[in-house]
Amino acid sequence: MNKPTACKVAHLRYSEKSNQCDLRFTLEVKDEKYGTLCEEIKSVRQITDTVASLLRHTKNKIIKLLQDKEWDIEKYEDFNISLTRKSIPIQDEVCCKDIFQYKHMYFNIMNNRFLVIVNAPLIISLTLPKVIYIHTVVRPIIKAMFLHKKRSTIMWQKSKDKKKWTFVSSNFLYTARKEDSDYYFKVTYTPSNEDGVLGDVVEVISDDVVCTIPPLSVEYISARHQFTKEKLSNNEFRVVSYNILADQYTRDGQFEYVDCKYLSSQYRWRLSMNELLGYNADIICLQEIEYSSFHEFYKGHLTSCGFTPAFYKKGRILNEGLGFMFDRSRFQRIEVKHIVLAQQLKENGNCSDIYSVIKRNKDLKEGVLKQHTSLLLAALQCKNTKTVLVVANTHLFYHSEAGDIRLVQAVIANKCIQKFCNDIKSICNGSKIAVIFCGDFNSLPESGVYNYMVNDISKCNKELEQIGCNTNFLKKNLIYGSAYETPPFTNYTDNFKGCLDYIFYEKDAMELTKIVPLPTEDEMSVNVALPNQYFPSDHVALIADFKLL
Template identity: 35%
Template sequence: MDLVQLRFLPQTGQCEMVVKLNVVFEGININEEIHSVRKITDTIGSLIEHTKNKLTKIINDKKSTSDNQITDQFYDIPVSFKRKSHKHSKVFPNDESLQLFLLEDHDKTIVQIFDKKFLLQVNPPLIKNIQLPKILYASYVIQPSKFHALYTNKVFSHFTWYKSLDLISWEEVGNSYDYTINKNDLGHYLKVVCVPVSDKLSEGPPAEAISQRTVQEFPELPMCPFQSRHQYTKNILQKIDFRFLTYNTLSNRYTEMNLAFSYCPSEVLAIDYRKQLIYQELKGYNADIICLQEIDNREYNNYFREKLSELGYVSKFHRKGHNISEGLLCATRKTRYQLLSCQQVVLTEALRIKKLFEPLNQLLNKNRDLKKSFMKQSTSLQVTTLKCKEVNRIMVIGNTHLYYHPSATAIRLLQAHIITSYLSDVKKRMSCEWKNFEVDVILCGDFNSSPGGAIYNFLSEGSIPADNEFCLQISEEGKVNFSHELNFISACGTPKYTNYTDDFKSCLDYIFIQEKKIEVKQIIPLPEEELEQYIGLPNEVYPSDHVALVVDLQFKDQI
């Protein structure tokens, strides 16, 4: 028996019925896929009427075309939902809500449209979007660059890979979610076909994606400007000295999603190219602590985790907000640090459940629009605690990437306040636990805030006036009281550029250290003047639209 699919669409709060019809009605051949959509709060009767109206329009349109005159007739088209049993059939009442209907057992529910009967499938798996990377390089692992599916278990689903020279004749080459491109694939197009499978092992309609270009040879890596920076980082530090790095590496999620980097050739914008440069750059800095933003989940699991381990690092990665495909990474040198903990703090979750933020919650409850905007963000803080093996120090490392929107300074200020409050609380707890150790806090990342702005001033000065324009956006009554006692300074100062694109160039990235406890020994020079010869980053020698901040630091007096 043919199938009717009925799905709840969580993102829109709607219910969609899909049926492939091939019937003849009053001499009109209807061979189409019908999509009927109603709100989940609507009734079965509403869905039936919507389906009838769609079919009526199709019939009238076809008759108008064949008769060369407009037809607007009404047709009493049979459409019903019935539960079949061995004795009789039960027709579902039209006033039953779709929400309740979807909760019922529908193993034997039949949908009749015209004189045809279909077996109902509720929430069968469906692939909404599947795509392959724009550039394919031989000798690298490929996966779908986009895979958006509903009611689908990727582990149970069936993936089949094919290659072709002419897009006509296809040869099967693989049967898993990943496919390792080999030299024999050079010059071929690739195709992946997926049959989605649900947790209950029901199958949905297959979907496929075909590469836009053929597989090509990976190019020889060029000499890059970061290699001149490596001249300052050849030595390995020890004892009270350590090298710290922060770097927004530009997620593949954003290069694939938009045309913001149209000035960069596709071949070098591809993540398989850029990740080679990122790795070579990180390797040459010999940093003791590495904090990265916009690392892709797939690239961490398939590439960076192993590569960093080979260099002697323990690395931890968290997807931003637990659900975004890119996130935060902290890597620490195993010979120098014992990893005590590494956790992700989603700022909206912290605001909602942490007693520490009850006063802020009460404040935001008086500004519902701002709170609503704030709670939509997935901004996170990665907190790593380390025990130094060579000196009696505990380090609390905060790594973050604040909300980007230019007009959202008030939201970033709220985020900065939550971050400093949380880090101060962790410092207090660690100081109680490790009484014979000095506890140091470092906060780094992409703050999407330029020098002299509210966020930079708040972090570096320790407070912000209640009558600041952004504080007044939070509380018109001037009740904002944001301050911290972390005594931060920007270890690398305020470079001219840390972010460099064709339409925006500024300093957005910082490493904030506690001035009374840590001092700067050497700032690894940034290529500020050299950047100005380019329209924007990334390009063939710069793998990101940001540049890495690298600094040699030294602990001050020991206990």
């Protein structure tokens, strides 16, 4: 077959997430009376629909467009539209999913002929941090489809006037240097998919020039450090639990009251690291830590300060998740395990009774199974006492109306903790085991989750009724106390203030000896709410000291 003369391109893409396909092309129509129409058309159908449905939907969109432009519809309503392969129209009844295996397809409409490119990379958005500081790593933020980063190319340039640009790097990450101060950055990104098919080139210019990072405002954090000046020893240990606010959640406009220079990841990373190290902790449990921030910043700093750090993506797929660090001079790692709670319902025999209950409620079952909520379990042996400390860390589902889902998640988590403890006992030849359970439970003190954890199950009736079960559902072996009990705030923003974070501890195995006082409301509201220049997250850190019994 001779090579077609068509130079126009149409893109056909398949999204597994939405189970849809979309056809995109730029339609150009010239009319003596109405002039030239040049519009991008996007036609979306379910992947199980037919080619006829896709073409009919595309045609209807164009007719609607012409109507909106007040063109003569009768002149255009009978135009031809087809998908062809080897000059033969693809049959109407062919499923959209099946055409993704074809090569050399053409899309024909009016007098336009397009070569169809399947699953070409598409840059949905390309942004740079609002504030860029010297001596910091700058990471472009990309949302894309069918992108293969190693095959794609990037170019960094800088300019003082946004007119004359000078090349600086072709690496994906760029560390801003002192000589970049007062320059704008421009990033030019050429996307490629895994087959080497290129997408449209995208450019972005920084909002402002590169500048010097402001001094850390540590007044309020330093006040908390007064309670943790000394490291603990022997049978005492200190635990920190902290939702440090994922960078991705600072970009959605939720924290408009915060000056962008204090909301920047580089400032918040440094402020949170200053805070964490000042607590002289033995064990740190983090929630909402991102993959990039862990590997680019936290991992190296904490390792050099005597910690053994680990990170696990939420659900094994999301960009943010759980962080766990322990002082390797005090503890020896026995085992660390990452669990996706929803998967345990079918994989863990200990959870079969939970699944038998929730599967009677279709909405609840689907709500639990689709969550990516993770549980991190670590078994650490104290080098002095030989006691094994089992540390659990989680971040339960966030939705305010999902108390029943969170309670199910808490029950699954405790089943997993119990099984993990039993497994560790068999490894450690009967060593004494003590349990700490940290996290952002997204649950207020009056919730079923909190009252289940502290064994006050008489206050769980609302959630039990939603689940459709009795109190037998909430049986557990461990008796927990709450280190901070129920403070008024652990999360403090302009539109929500409440207690969501807890450190639960096994009361029969350890004694709570001290907690670091939380900041006052006056301190947290000094600049409307959290985060701000004094506090790097919208949550506050919980710090508790314990003595093993």
